[in-house]
Amino acid sequence: xxxxxxxxxxxxxxxxxxxxxxxxxxxxxxxxxxxxxxxxxxxxxxxxxxxxxxxxxxxxxxxxxxxxxxxxxxxxxxxxxxxxxxxxxxxxxxxxxxxxxxxxxxxxxxxxxxxxxxxxxxxxxxxxxxxxxxxxxxxxxxxxxxxxxxxxxxxxxxxxxxxxxxxxxxxxxxxxxxxxxxxxxxxxxxxxxxxxxxxxxxxxxxxxxxxxxxxxxxxxxxxxxxxxxxxxxxxxxxxxxxxxxxxxxxxxxxxxxxxxxxxxxxxxxxxxxxxxxxxxxxxxxxxxxxxxxxxxxxxxxxxxxxxxxxxxxxxxxxxxxxxxxxxxxxxxxxxxxxxxxxxxxxxxxxxxxxxxxxxxxxx
Amino acid sequence: xxxxxxxxxxxxxxxxxxxxxxxxxxxxxxxxxxxxxxxxxxxxxxxxxxxxxxxxxxxxxxxxxxxxxxxxxxxxxxxxxxxxxxxxxxxxxxxxxxxxxxxxxxxxxxxxxxxxxxxxxxxxxxxxxxxxxxxxxxxxxxxxxxxxxxxxxxxxxxxxxxxxxxxxxxxxxxxxxxxxxxxxxxxxxxxxxxxxxxxxxxxxxxxxxxxxxxxxxxxxxxxxxxxxxxxxxxxxxxxxxxxxxxxxxxxxxxxxxxxxxxxxxxxxxxxxxxxxxxxxxxxxxxxxxxxxxxxxxxxxxxxxxxxxxxxxxxxxxxxxxxxxxxxxxxxxxxxxxxxxxxxxxxxxxxxxxxxxxxxxxxxxxxxxxxxxxxxxxxxxxxxxxxxxxxxxxxxxxxxxxxxxxxxxxxxxxxxxx
Numbered sequence: 031x032x033x034x035x036x037x038x039x040x041x042x043x044x045x046x047x048x049x050x051x052x053x054x055x056x057x058x059x060x061x062x063x064x065x066x067x068x069x070x071x072x073x074x075x076x077x078x079x080x081x082x083x084x085x086x087x088x089x090x091x092x093x094x095x096x097x098x099x100x101x102x103x104x105x106x107x108x109x110x111x112x113x114x115x116x117x118x119x120x121x122x123x124x125x126x127x128x129x130x131x132x133x134x135x136x137x138x139x140x141x142x143x144x145x146x147x148x149x150x151x152x153x154x155x156x157x158x159x160x161x162x163x164x165x166x167x168x169x170x171x172x173x174x175x176x177x178x179x180x181x182x183x184x185x186x187x188x189x190x191x192x193x194x195x196x197x198x199x200x201x202x203x204x205x206x207x208x209x210x211x212x213x214x215x216x217x218x219x220x221x222x223x224x225x226x227x228x229x230x231x232x233x234x235x236x237x238x239x240x241x242x243x244x245x246x247x248x249x250x251x252x253x254x255x256x257x258x259x260x261x262x263x264x265x266x267x268x269x270x271x272x273x274x275x276x277x278x279x280x281x282x283x284x285x286x287x288x289x290x291x292x293x294x295x296x297x298x299x300x301x302x303x304x305x306x307x308x309x310x311x312x313x314x315x316x317x318x319x320x321x322x323x324x325x326x327x328x329x330x331x332x333x334x335x336x337x338x339x340x341x342x343x344x345x346x347x348x349x350x351x352x353x354x355x356x357x358x359x360x361x362x363x364x365x366x367x368x369x370x371x372x373x374x375x376x377x378x379x380x381x382x383x384x385x386x387x388x389x390x391x392x393x
Numbered sequence: 394x395x396x397x398x399x400x401x402x403x404x405x406x407x408x409x410x411x412x413x414x415x416x417x418x419x420x421x422x423x424x425x426x427x428x429x430x431x432x433x434x435x436x437x438x439x440x441x442x443x444x445x446x447x448x449x450x451x452x453x454x455x456x457x458x459x460x461x462x463x464x465x466x467x468x469x470x471x472x473x474x475x476x477x478x479x480x481x482x483x484x485x486x487x488x489x490x491x492x493x494x495x496x497x498x499x500x501x502x503x504x505x506x507x508x509x510x511x512x513x514x515x516x517x518x519x520x521x522x523x524x525x526x527x528x529x530x531x532x533x534x535x536x537x538x539x540x541x542x543x544x545x546x547x548x549x550x551x552x553x554x555x556x557x558x559x560x561x562x563x564x565x566x567x568x569x570x571x572x573x574x575x576x577x578x579x580x581x582x583x584x585x586x587x588x589x590x591x592x593x594x595x596x597x598x599x600x601x602x603x604x605x606x607x608x609x610x611x612x613x614x615x616x617x618x619x620x621x622x623x624x625x626x627x628x629x630x631x632x633x634x635x636x637x638x639x640x641x642x643x644x645x646x647x648x649x650x651x652x653x654x655x656x657x658x659x660x661x662x663x664x665x666x667x668x669x670x671x672x673x674x675x676x677x678x679x680x681x682x683x684x685x686x687x688x689x690x691x692x693x694x695x696x697x698x699x700x701x702x703x704x705x706x707x708x709x710x711x712x713x714x715x716x717x718x719x720x721x722x723x724x725x726x727x728x729x730x731x732x733x734x735x736x737x738x739x740x741x742x743x744x745x746x747x748x749x750x751x752x753x754x755x756x757x758x759x760x761x762x763x764x765x766x767x768x769x770x771x772x773x774x775x776x777x778x779x780x781x782x783x784x785x786x787x788x789x790x791x792x793x794x795x796x797x798x799x800x801x802x803x804x805x806x807x808x809x810x
Contacts, residue, residue: 076482079475086471186577187604203502214506216478288474291499294577296470328475335476339462339484342442356427356465 047239066224070217078216080332082288085223087324089281090301091308092234093154093274098306099315100238101270102250103161104169106302107176111275113297114153114180115146115282117189120199120292122146123206125192136207139287146283147276153180154275155268162264165253177299186294201290213287226284227321230277235317237273246270250315307364313374322375330359417460418453418727418736420445421480422490428468429607430493430580432634433657433712437514438463439704440716441490443696448720454727454736462486470499481507487727488512488741490719494580501526508738510745512723514715516656516679517583521772522809528738530745532719533679534763534775536580536655537587537810540628542778542794543653543677544570544588547626548595550792551651551675561625571600571619571650573639574630575607581630584655586810588628600624605639607631612639616646624650632657637666644670651675660711664783674783675791680718681761682711682781682788688759693717718762721753763793771808 040046050056070078090112097103122142132138157176161169193199206213213219237243245266248256257263286292304327312323334356367374422441425434445461453459462484466472473496480486489504491497491513498519504511505528512530513520518537520529534542552558552568561568570592574581585602592599600622603615609631616639619627627643627650629636636658643650644667652674654663659676661683667674681687684694697709729744730736750757750764757764763777776797781788797804 074482076475076479079478083471083475182577182604182606190576200498200502203506289470289499290502293470293495293499293579295495295579296499300469331472332475335464335479339464339479342461342463356467 063228066228069224070220075216078220079288080328082216082220082223084324084328085220085227086281086285086288087305087308087328088227088321089223089230089284090278091305091312091320091324092230092281093277094305095309095314095317095320096234096246096277097270097274099309099313099319100243100250101246101267102165102253103158103267103270104166105173105274106170106306107157107173107178107180107299108274108278108305109297109299109301110157110176110180111150111154111278112282112285112301113185113294114275115150115279116286116292116297117185117199117282118149118279119143119146119283120201120286121189121192123201123286124199133207136209136211139206139208139213143280143283147279150279150282151272151274151276154271154278158268158271161267161271174299174302177302181294181297181299185297190294199292201286203290206287206290219287222287223284226280230280231317231321234277238317242266242269304360307360309374310364311367311374313376316374316376318379319374319376322379326363326375327360330363331356334359416457418457418731419460419462419484419486420488420490420723420727421477421484421486422461422463423473423476423492423496424463424465425468425492426465428466430468430632430657432662433632433660433710434468434492436708436710436712437492437716438465439697439701440693440713441720443693443700443713444717444720446700447692447696447717448724454724455731457731459724466492466496468493468495470496473500474503477503481509487736487738488723490723491515494583495578497529498579501529504528508742510726510738510741512719514719515580515583517579518587518773518807518810519583523770523772525809526772528742530722530767530772531774532722532765533656533715534677534778535773536584537807538773538776538796539656539677539778540584540588541591541807542796543655543675543780544591544595544597544626544628545796545799546778546780546792546794547651547653547675548597552625558625567596567598568625569600569623570597570626570628571603571622571624572628572630573603573605573612573615573619574628575635576602576604578607578631580632580657581607581655584630587807597626605631605635607635609635609638612642613646615639616642616648619643619650620646620648624648626651626653629654629658631655633660633662633666637663637671640667640674641670659781661788662710664786664788667783668786671783672786676781678711678779678781679762680711680714680779683709683714685761687761688756689717689754690714690760693760714760718753718760721760722748722751722765725751771805773808776804 038052094105094108097105119142122145123138128138157172160172204212211218213222245261248261249263249266253263308323308327309319311326313319424438425431426438445459449458462480464476466476477500480489488510491511494515494517497513497515505526508528510528512532516531516533516535518535520526520531521535572585576582589599603619605612605615629639629652636654640652654676656677656679659678664671693714697713726741726744727736729747730740733740745767746769748765748767750766752764753759753762763775765774777793777795780792780794782791
């Protein structure tokens with residue numbers, strides 16, 4: 031039983047925050063990475079698109095989790111920042127006359143992805159500025175303004191019209207290149223998504239155990255107390271908005287590889303709402319919660335689809351009448367989680383983990 | 394709960410999947426019955442299932458039955474992508490019946506890479522150039538041709554002939570024209586460049602576009618925005634609910650302009666929703682309206698009653714008839730491909746490209762669909778647009794326009810937009 035953490039005691043904060051606290055955790059993480067690498071060989075290709083949709087939601091929700099779960103700043107306009115990232119990336123790939131060397135080395139897309147993160151981060155800071163003066167419901171209104179000003183107004187009316195294509199951009203095949211690899215198949219999109227999720231989760235986890243992360247949590251718990259302790263709350267709130275926007279920008283830029291197509295319709299307010307629902311289901315204030323919530327939402331829709339499609343052959347009324355179950359499922363899940371498990375799926379995971387960690391003396 | 398609900402559901406789904414051991418032709422259908430375009434999508438979804446039932450009852454695809462995988466994606470692109478991939482990888486369908494412009498254009502790079510024939514309800518002109526999108530097909534005259542035809546019909550039949558515009562015409566001023574549509578929607582924005590080009594060609598003065606959402610319940614500010622320009626004609630690019638809202642607000646605020654509408658905003662529901670505000674409204678249509686006296690309409694009506702008896706006849710609409718045209722077109726292409734032993738993507742593509750003056754059921758005039766021709770260089774199904782007008786609360790044919798015959802020198806240059 032030596033690999034179980036039961037009976038291990040930490041004497042220093044450094045040990046408490048270490049990445050690899052026990053050999054068991056180390057093995058668990060290596061296994062997780064192995065599963066991620068082998069995933070395309072273990073499942074039918076259909077599941078790859080499900081996997082990278084989950085990754086897209088994780089990347090997008092990471093910023094929502096940071097703002098709501100760790101910094102206490104409620105946001106209802108996150109799809110706007112994802113849209114800024116997607117449009118920045120797509121437009122840079124399409125319209126910038128990149129030097130041949132950059133194109134040959136496949137650097138245009140990675141550069142555009144970083145630029146997308148920075149642009150979305152800056153845009154998020156702009157709409158985070160009111161957080162210096164307002165909070166709670168009033169902050170919700172300002173973040174909602176981000177959605178309405180960005181997507182239906184700026185992107186739809188002005189940005190989308192650049193290039194004369196209409197109201198959307200379609201990227202020619204082969205234009206999204208990462209080094210020597212052209213991202214042109216579900217497997218490649220999946221690997222890119224998995225790499226980004228791992229990387230950004232590490233970044234986020236590291237940030238949370240730093241001075242910045244502690245300041246965010248202090249602001250969330252009690253902003254007046256945090257200020258009394260010397261935390262510059264306006265600065266740290268804006269840093270939170272920048273980082274959340276940066277993650278959203280990366281998410282938007284990533285999803286360009288899945289579609290080779292960007293349209294304002296992909297960033298409607300529904301998605302801003304849904305991503306808040308994702309962290310409510312997964313667990314507010316938990317990195318695991320972001321991942322579990324994203325998996326739950328995508329997989330619930332998938333399993334409903336898997337049940338409903340075969341049944342419509344025998345019971346055609348299924349397709350028209352019971353289809354509304356699918357639409358209600360998400361709302362119902364949020365309500366049920368708020369009522370019966372307000373700490374979300376991550377709390378259940380934590381309980382389960384503790385049960386095994388403390389086994390056989392779990393009392 | 395597990396025993397009572399989930400277990401029987403799982404058993405039933407297993408039964409359903411195993412019941413289809415016989416040789417079948419699998420096709421997927423993406424539909425919107427809960428999303429932003431569900432106002433027209435529900436009737437289409439019903440019609441697809443009824444049309445497939447008819448095909449299966451009358452010999453299927455060369456005696457092979459069609460197995461239809463139909464799913465609502467709620468007009469959400471990520472769900473359209475994962476559902477399409479389910480159709481491709483899990484159900485292994487031979488072709489897909491798609492829905493909106495947004496998801497069809499978003500999926501276009503993928504389906505062309507997969508060589509998956511994709512017959513969509515989006516008639517976007519962008520999907521009609523086989524050099525760019527060889528596996529995309531549309532079954533109705535494309536939006537751009539419809540828009541050009543609608544504005545031309547209004548100019549020739551109303552502006553030139555109606556006493557309403559006699560004074561304005563005699564004063565020598567140009568007709569003033571504005572567009573009202575959801576800027577963010579690829580469907581609504583698809584024909585805007587074409588209709589403005591046609592307006593310029595006819596010598597119109599063009600005013601500022603008005604952005605009306607697909608789910609709009611109020612369009613007064615947009616109508617007032619348009620009113621400042623004093624338009625004589627307004628193009629509506631949205632679907633029925635949104636269009637009816639704009640037309641009613643225009644009537645209430647005394648806009649004074651005539652209205653022309655894209656095909657997804659013009660149906661019997663519009664007549665019901667707009668009442669007197671809809672009088673004189675002009676729109677394009679892909680085929681005959683439900684219940685019209687055309688060959689094979691009796692079969693459509695018979696199967697609506699047989700397959701979906703719970704849906705009242707009064708609420709059935711042109712979308713049902715469109716679904717039949719769509720299914721018949723897909724079926725005929727698959728029959729040709731199957732006879733050649735090539736019931737696959739490239740085989741179905743080649744079959745479509747043999748269509749010359751195709752009509753449903755090999756009967757000219759069936760379901761009121763103008764003949765369809767696809768070639769290797771042009772996937773616009775037809776140059777003929779059927780332009781209808783609401784008169785006395787009834788939809789009647791205003792003009793049948795052949796845009797190729799009318800603009801022979803420009804027709805090829807309009808391909809792909």
